[in-house]
Amino acid sequence: MSVISTVTVKVPATTANLGPGFDCIGAALKLYNEFKFTKNEGGLIIQVSGTEAEKVQTDESNLLYQAFVRLYEHIKQTPPSVKIEIKLGVPLARGLGSSATAIVGGLVAANELALSPLSELQVMELAIAMEGHPDNVVPALLGGCRLAATSRTGWEICDLTWHRDIVPVVAIPDFELSTSEARRVLPTEVSRADAIFNASHLALLLRGLATSREEWLRAALQDKLHQPYRQALIPGYDDVNVAAVAAGAYGMVISGAGPTLLALTDAAQAKTVVTAMAEAWQQAGITSIVRSLPIDMQGAVIL
């Protein structure tokens, strides 16, 4: 049996919820973290480079390492001692699924080094259990835009059509908002009216994404389950929203738990929308990076 001593995994950022799809849909974006694991005899070493490298834990509390260990626990083996090199491209705690990249990266790398004892489906189930919701880890692992729903025995995953004319624009502010903090402000119960609102708008969104039909997209990008409670955590939200729509976007939503804001637009308006969102946030006193990011179709890959 051959022995693998090193593995490098590249995992995309993800934008979850897309407005009405709270905790069930997300899309992978062409922005990546890269994780290299090398077996070594000298104990855990974690080296981090790239965007905001100084913020990542370099001891056993590191989420990437915890996911690595989790897979070995699952297969009832002792994890090997490793050196981990992290190249960060996905900003932390911004609503672009950085924690999902770490969970998926650690699990995929461990599975590879352990000579693939788990199927992709089993790795996905472990990732969902670690993250607590499926909407980031599923597209981070599989790529594309994905819907996840529970079944009697586990999860059903749907590959959703994302029409090629629909361009995602992300506006990433220079402040963090942890997902756990942004989940704490949510109510545990919602009204029937709000549940109906989201069910109908999610269905409309799926048809809008598949067809790029303008009026469906314009109406669909709305939510009553999480955004109304989170907007107050994102200064300038209303200004950026108004600016994005005035510049031609179909609509704007919170990316994941925020604070990144996501607009959907067509290719002709994309540049104008980028400029309008950046200017609106600047006028509200917030520095941001705004760019269009295409959908990643590959998900996590072993390089």
Ligand SMILES: Nc1ncnc2c1ncn2[C@@H]1O[C@H](COP(=O)(O)OP(=O)(O)O)[C@@H](O)[C@H]1O
């Ligand atoms: N590459 C990474 N390696 C280790 N831990 C990471 C990495 N990326 C993110 N994390 C952990 O995940 C946290 C951010 O998770 P979270 O609040 O869910 O925000 P996000 O929206 O970026 O997923 C970070 O503070 C860090 O603890």
Ligand SMILES: N[C@@H](CCOP(=O)(O)O)C(=O)O
């Ligand atoms: N459905 C979750 C998504 C969190 O995404 P993240 O990128 O902020 O981790 C939520 O809205 O809480």
